[in-house]
Amino acid sequence: MHPSRADPYAEAMDSVQVRPMREDDLASAERASALTFFDAERSTRRVSDPEVEPRSANASKQWIDRMRFCLSVDPGGCWVAVKGDSGSGDVVGFAISQNRGRLWFLATYGVLPSHQAQGIGKRLMGAALDHAGSRPGIFSSSVHAGATRRYRLAGFSLHPQMRMVGTVDRSTLPVVDGLREGRADDFEWMDRLDQGLRLAGHGPDHGYMLGTMRLVVCRDMANPGYVYIDGHGRASLLAAAHPEIAQKLLWETLASSRGRTLVNCITTQNEWAIDVGLEARLDIGQEGYIAVRGMPVPAPYLASGHFL
């Protein structure tokens, strides 16, 4: 495109190319992501929130590992915006999305603060949504005004999410029975459960998550459920056939928390989680949206921010 008076963004867009992501973009994309989210979190931070810290070396490595995994499973959903017409410059924006069966999800999306509001995000999102085709979609959305504008214009419904924060009062922890440590041979029924809750199984994402987190399952096939618990003792993804099983899994998670904890991604459809959190003497807060298009909000379910 050539710069013209009719299009004020044309000059900026000319020097930025949107193209499929490659493995050798990962380090530069990670730097762009760390800067973008540091800036976004600082600008939307509430006074009661802790100071925003730059991303740690360990978190940067995890980001690169996760995006390398996405690139290996479904490269068609991974897009970057790079400086320079040759397409070999620094990454200034990224939209990493994935198709799993009938479902599309957006794993992460950002444009460097210095390059925002110039139409780059629109082009990246367009490429990621082309990959979705007519599939229903889901992702966890920030409160950023440019992001939420883009999502609603693309037809997503934005459902506000709550979070429970605080230190668990351990005297409230009930005795939880019927749960076991999960293994790879649980993935088949877990995928069937996911299909009922969010139209598609997590497929290969289970292998990735089991490699990095603890899996706890309820193998009662009349009432199945599972939760991935991260290294801080937080529920990273929870799915169940019935709210009662979901509550057991959440109690098990809260029992393994240390110090201040967080239960994230709670929609009003998932008030079973609020009820557990209140009993454990955690406080209700509000944070971002779950965005869905062509599907209901999953329940009983706490979405993974990364794998939805």
Ligand SMILES: CC(C)(COP(=O)(O)OP(=O)(O)OC[C@H]1O[C@@H](n2cnc3c(N)ncnc32)[C@H](O)[C@@H]1OP(=O)(O)O)[C@@H](O)C(=O)NCCC(=O)NCCS
């Ligand atoms: C969300 C984001 C990727 C959009 O990228 P971008 O390059 O700024 O997007 P665009 O320039 O294509 O603008 C998107 C739309 O929002 C508008 N917009 C952009 N920044 C805005 C802002 N700060 N306030 C209000 N509207 C804004 C644009 O006008 C445009 O709308 P239009 O096409 O109808 O005119 C980018 O702003 C970003 O990285 N934000 C911080 C990280 C984040 O929150 N990511 C989303 C995680 S879910």
